[in-house]
Amino acid sequence: MTERKSHKSDRITGVLLLLLSLGYGFEALRLEADFLADPLGPRAFPLLLAAALGLFSLYLIFKPDPDPDWPPARVLLGQLAMLVSFVAYSYALAPLGFLLATTLEMAVLSRLFGAGWRRGFLGGAGLALGLYVLFVFGLGIPLPLGRWWPG
Amino acid sequence: MDVLSLLAHGFSVALTPLNLFLAFAGAFLGTLIGALPGIGPVNGVAILIPIAYALKLPPESALILLAGVYYGAEYGGRIASILLNVPGDAGAVITTLDGYPMAQKGKAGEALALSAISSFIGGTLAVIGLTLFAPYLAEWAIKFGPAEYFALMVFAFTTLASLAGKNPVKALIASVFGLMLATVGIDPGSGVPRFTFGEMKLYDGVDFLVVAIGLFAISEVLTLMEHSYLGTAQRIKVQTKLVSMKTFMASLWSILRSSLIGFFIGVLPGAGASIASAVAYTTEKRLVDHEGTFGTGDPRGVAAPEAANNAASGGAMVPMLTLGVPGSGTTAVLLGALMMFNVTPGPLIFQQRPEIVWGLIASMYIGNVMLLVLNLPLVGLFARILTIPRWFLVPAIAALSFIGVYAVNNSAFDLLFMTGIGVVGYLMRKAGFPLAPVILGLVLGRLMEVNLRRALAISGGDWSILYASPLSKALWALALLSLLFPYLTGFFGSRRRPPDV
Numbered sequence: 001m002t003e004r005k006s007h008k009s010d011r012i013t014g015v016l017l018l019l020l021s022l023g024y025g026f027e028a029l030r031l032e033a034d035f036l037a038d039p040l041g042p043r044a045f046p047l048l049l050a051a052a053l054g055l056f057s058l059y060l061i062f063k064p065d066p067d068p069d070w071p072p073a074r075v076l077l078g079q080l081a082m083l084v085s086f087v088a089y090s091y092a093l094a095p096l097g098f099l100l101a102t103t104l105e106m107a108v109l110s111r112l113f114g115a116g117w118r119r120g121f122l123g124g125a126g127l128a129l130g131l132y133v134l135f136v137f138g139l140g141i142p143l144p145l146g147r148w149w150p151g
Numbered sequence: 152m153d154v155l156s157l158l159a160h161g162f163s164v165a166l167t168p169l170n171l172f173l174a175f176a177g178a179f180l181g182t183l184i185g186a187l188p189g190i191g192p193v194n195g196v197a198i199l200i201p202i203a204y205a206l207k208l209p210p211e212s213a214l215i216l217l218a219g220v221y222y223g224a225e226y227g228g229r230i231a232s233i234l235l236n237v238p239g240d241a242g243a244v245i246t247t248l249d250g251y252p253m254a255q256k257g258k259a260g261e262a263l264a265l266s267a268i269s270s271f272i273g274g275t276l277a278v279i280g281l282t283l284f285a286p287y288l289a290e291w292a293i294k295f296g297p298a299e300y301f302a303l304m305v306f307a308f309t310t311l312a313s314l315a316g317k318n319p320v321k322a323l324i325a326s327v328f329g330l331m332l333a334t335v336g337i338d339p340g341s342g343v344p345r346f347t348f349g350e351m352k353l354y355d356g357v358d359f360l361v362v363a364i365g366l367f368a369i370s371e372v373l374t375l376m377e378h379s380y381l382g383t384a385q386r387i388k389v390q391t392k393l394v395s396m397k398t399f400m401a402s403l404w405s406i407l408r409s410s411l412i413g414f415f416i417g418v419l420p421g422a423g424a425s426i427a428s429a430v431a432y433t434t435e436k437r438l439v440d441h442e443g444t445f446g447t448g449d450p451r452g453v454a455a456p457e458a459a460n461n462a463a464s465g466g467a468m469v470p471m472l473t474l475g476v477p478g479s480g481t482t483a484v485l486l487g488a489l490m491m492f493n494v495t496p497g498p499l500i501f502q503q504r505p506e507i508v509w510g511l512i513a514s515m516y517i518g519n520v521m522l523l524v525l526n527l528p529l530v531g532l533f534a535r536i537l538t539i540p541r542w543f544l545v546p547a548i549a550a551l552s553f554i555g556v557y558a559v560n561n562s563a564f565d566l567l568f569m570t571g572i573g574v575v576g577y578l579m580r581k582a583g584f585p586l587a588p589v590i591l592g593l594v595l596g597r598l599m600e601v602n603l604r605r606a607l608a609i610s611g612g613d614w615s616i617l618y619a620s621p622l623s624k625a626l627w628a629l630a631l632l633s634l635l636f637p638y639l640t641g642f643f644g645s646r647r648r649p650p651d652v
Contacts, residue, residue: 009582017324024331024346033341038604039612042338042345045600049334053327059320068581071377079376079577083570086369086549090566093557106546112376115542123543127550141205141558 010064017057025050078112085109097146102128154286161509165517170215173208174514177219178521184220184240185227186533189375190368190548191240192224192464193481193587197363198548200488201555210492211510217488218511219518221481222274222464225424226522229266229457230533233259242424242460245432249445249452256448265394265402265450266457267526273410273458274519277465280414281472282512285501289473292498297605298617302626304599307420307476308588309630313637314422316585325584329592330599332357339597340604352564359487361556361569362593366586367480368552369573374580375545393527394450402454405435413459417466420478424460424467431459465515472496472508476595480587487594 028046071079089105096104106124111117135141164170184195196217203213228243233250246266253262295303312322335346336356347353409431416427435455436445445452464481471477475497477486489496494507501508526533556569576586603617610616618624 013582027346031338031343031345033338033343037340038608040604040607042341042343045603046331046334046345049327049331053324053331056320056324056327060324063320065318065321065583068583070581075377079373082373082376083574086553086570086573087567089553090563090570093553093566094563102550106550109546109549110542113542113545115540120542124546127543127547131550131554135554135558139202139206141202143554143557144561 005066007064007066009067009070010060014057014060014064017053017060021050021053021057024053082109082112094144095147097148098143099128099132100146102131154282157286157505157509158282158513160505161511161513164211164506164510165215165513170212170510170514171517173212173216174219174518175521177216178223178226178518178525181220181223181225182227182230182522182525182533183536185224185243186230186239186536187227187539187544188231188235188237188239189371189545191228191371192221193484194364194368194371194548195220195224196481196484196488197360197367198551198555200360200363200484200491201558203488204491205558210489210494210504211507213492214485214489214507214511215514215518217485218468218515221485222461222515222518223522225274225457225461225464226267226270226526227533228460229270229453230263230530231537233262233266233453234534235537240424242428242463243456244425245428245456246453248432248456249447249449252446252448253450253453258448261394261398262450262453263530264527265398266453267523267530268394268399269402269406269409269454269458270461270526271519271523272406273413273461274465274522275516276407276410277414277417277462278512278515278519280462281465281469281515284418285469285473285508285512288469289498289501292474295474295498295622296620297602297609299620299623299626300602301599301606301617302623302630303474303476304595304602306626306630306633307470307478307595308591310420310422310633311478311585311588311591313633314426315587316583318583319634319637321582321584322588325579325586326588326592329589329594330596332362332589332593333596334600339601357593358559358565358568359491359593360559361565362572363484363487363590364552364556365569365572366576366589368548369569370576370580370586372545372549372552373573373577375541398450402451405439405451405455406458408438409435409455409458410462413462414466416459417463418469418478420470420476422463423479423481424463427463427466428456428460431455468511468515472500472511473498475500475598477591480590483587483591483594487590490594 025047028043028050031042033041085105085108089101092101103121103124106127107117107120110120110123115123132143135143165174180195184190184192199217199220203216224240225242228239229246229250231237231239232243232246233254236247236251238244238247250262250266253259308326312319312326316322335353337344337354344354412431412434413427416422416430432452432455435451439451467479467482471482471486475486475495477483486496494500494504553566556565559565579586606616618627
């Protein structure tokens with residue numbers, strides 16, 4: 001390691017964690033029980049955690065590790081596309097049904113991992129069908145058929 | 152009742168057709184999951200939990216299946232290590248050192264056979280150790296009061312912190328984060344909702360499964376996007392052949408020593424298969440490598456880490472079952488699974504639910520035999536699985552994660568939450584925060600708080616009860632020592648270690 005690495009990642013993380021510990025701690029302070037079953041009540045343990053996290057995050061801010069190698073923009077874009085597809089899939093699963101939604105999702109993911117659209121669709125359709133048969137008929141675990149389809 | 156009659160009772164549970172089938176399924180899937188780089192035991196177990204849950208399996212059957220995946224994965228991990236020089240899971244990293252050179256010399260079949268036998272010996276010796284030690288440890292642990300339990304859990308976190316990553320503080324942060332997640336929901340002590348922000352879905356707490364699958368599987372898929380090295384083997388020819396008696400006898404002492412090392416390292420909280428295999432390999436290298444052949448395809452260098460990592464996974468079951476305090480990410484996930492089935496492991500389980508512990512232990516004897524059979528003649532089949540292209544494999548892992556989470560509550564909210572946790576897990580991996588402490592914190596959080604509050608209720612609010620008894624003093628001292636350990640010795644601190652899951 002000849003080049004000097006910056007320590008920004010850990011410092012930013014440390015500040016965010018410090019904010020989290022403060023927010024969590026204040027939220028814990030507002031907790032009150034109607035009756036006290038035990039001397040500690042609902043607050044003490046969370047307050048301990050908040051204090052510990054605050055302490056550790058200060059350590060992180062003042063003694064940060066060198067930054068990790070964040071992936072290049074091309075990979076970040078791919079990861080972002082993947083996350084968008086996960087969110088879309090979460091919303092599409094019930095209305096589109098497992099078979100269609102999964103085929104589309106698998107095609108997109110296969111594409112992101114370097115396959116062509118044709119292979120992706122075929123592979124995705126095969127996987128969706130195989131999993132559907134396995135889960136619904138083999139294991140008896142229901143998967144959504146889709147609200148948009150008649151029947 | 153003595154151990155043998157308890158074990159006999161265990162076999163009567165494990166030998167029912169359903170449980171035999173599940174032990175086989177666990178062994179098979181475990182080998183598969185271990186063999187595939189990019190999906191390790193913790194992901195495999197996490198993805199299978201919702202399936203076991205949805206199938207409404209009785210708890211002992213579910214545990215037999217999930218534990219089978221766990222120890223089976225240690226068998227499978229070696230296949231990719233030997234054939235591709237890419238470890239199939241974290242415990243098999245060391246196996247590449249001599250396994251791949253053996254394969255390059257045309258001895259892949261021999262390396263696979265020897266490592267399968269070493270795995271079997273290590274795994275079986277660990278189950279024997281589990282059979283002998285677990286009941287005594289459980290009997291002893293029954294005397295633990297809430298203060299001792301609290302100190303024990305602190306000890307589990309500190310050893311995990313000192314062993315699980317390069318930076319102990321980051322591991323501690325990960326632990327606290329997991330504990331914080333565990334405080335979300337209705338407080339069992341007072342009935343007050345905590346950190347729910349009025350969201351009804353959070354009243355029952357953060358769903359353990361959603362966190363486990365998001366944290367491990369989804370973050371893994373995001374990480375795999377970065378790596379191009381995860382090569383798929385083009386053509387793999389594996390001669391299924393047995394290892395010669397001479398080679399086996401030459402490795403036998405290494406196997407036995409490494410099994411012992413592996414078992415005891417596995418029992419320690421925080422240290423799992425990857426550390427066990429590393430320690431066993433270095434020990435053998437010091438003891439028997441007189442000609443300097445380690446690293447160039449020495450069969451003993453394959454046998455030692457494989458015996459150790461399998462023994463470690465058996466050893467890791469000891470604290471999980473007897474104390475209810477898991478020492479690794481995967482055993483934490485197993486513990487979380489048991490809690491989903493309304494079973495709380497710990498010393499009382501040996502008295503109250505003997506069919507669960509002894510059924511599991513008996514099934515591990517059977518499972519190891521099945522694994523040996525699966526991994527000797529059928530190793531070619533598993534090797535062929537390595538030729539599945541990446542563009543199909545990774546999306547398939549994602550699909551299974553989504554089905555698993557969706558099957559539990561049929562809720563899109565859970566899928567989104569899982570994706571969010573996956574992003575957190577990915578960022579944590581990148582920034583050097585270990586993931587196992589988060590899951591340990593989430594699983595142990597409630598128990599830790601309950602014990603703290605019970606202890607303080609006994610003492611009437613006097614905090615000194617936490618370190619009043621000699622046992623709790625000893626546990627606090629051990630916890631402190633384990634935190635200082637990386638600074639006291641360069642042995643663990645100087646070497647780059649793979650993350651243990």
